[in-house]
Amino acid sequence: MEGMKKERRILVTFDIDGTLIRSTGPNSNQLHRQAFSYAFNQVFGIDGGTIDVIQHHGSTDPAILVNTVVHYGISSEVAVEKLPALKSKMVEYAKATTGDIGKGLEVLPGVESLLQALSSKNNVFIGLVTGNLEEIAWMKMEGLGIKRDFTVPNIGGFGSDHTDRGQLVRIAAERAEKLFPGGFDLRVHVGDTPNDIKAAEFGGAVAVGVCTGFFTKEELEQASSGNAIILQDLSDCGKFLNLLGI
The missing domain is CATH 3.40.50.1000 (HAD superfamily/HAD-like)
Incomplete structure (x- = not known):
């Protein structure tokens, strides 16, 4: 058997x-990176915000969201409180621009x-x-x-x-x-x-x-x-x- x-x-x-x-290339991971920037702007009015201001390799998207907005002067308490809104805005942006998902990847x-x-x-x-x-x-x-x-x-x-x-x-x-x-x-x-x-x-x-x-x-x-x-x-x-x- x-x-x-x-x-x-x-x-x-x-x-x-x-x-x-x-x-x-020049559009490295374009959609994902822009989704972060969109969330920063929509939730906190941070114009031109980018994840490049922090060390983010190996991190998780929520940790990157919190650490980046803290870098831009938002308190960690407020950043964590607004995390659901930040994540929601990232997904909103990605779904609206889904045709760009493969750019720079x-x-x-x-x-x-x-x-x-x-x-x-x-x-x-x-x-x-x-x-x-x-x-x-x-x-x-x-x-x-x-x-x-x-x-x-x-x-x-x-x-x-x-x-x-x-x-x-x-x-x-x-x-x-x-x-x-x-x-x-x-x-x-x-x-x-x-x-x-x-x-x-x-x-x-x-x-x-x-x-x-x-x-x-x-x-x-x-x-x-x-x-x-x-x-x-x-x-x-x-x-x-x-x-x-x-």
Whole structure:
């Protein structure tokens, strides 16, 4: 009865920016960046506000919203109080300009092949764990033509859920378990920042780091408790599948 052997159930979640896709050219991540600026202006009247005034790589959209408006002189208490309005305005802008979602973005090498290979496995469930707000996250995936390879119904943990990335890894697992009961034999989270590594380990997943963002192999390794797997990129599909034991 070897053929009846139960397949290991695997949940793989991916960060987006710097992991699956990258910003390019003069219109780098245009829609997302402009959505922030629109929210700053609509809620606080901050004209010409930009997230570039703070260090935001590896952060979540809510944390970026709060930290940026604090930089512009808003108290942290008021910033947090107005966070729902800020998030709502970001989504409002993104939905109104959805045709621009792919501007200044491109899918990183190997990502499409890897997602297709993973999605062909009945025992692998694919989701997102990202600091992006949920609506904007899936709009990016759709606009760049890779949403089709994620498990349906879509699963993940998003900046709209929590400011802490570690909590997002847990939230994604809980949602996946509710939608696809039966438990997971392996959970993996893939990201390009030290915060992704820490979040994966905090959330009970195997951390896989990729050096396709702003951080080096050494910086990603230093963020780990010692068990993270660091890859140069996601271009070697076979290597990634071997890592999962597939």
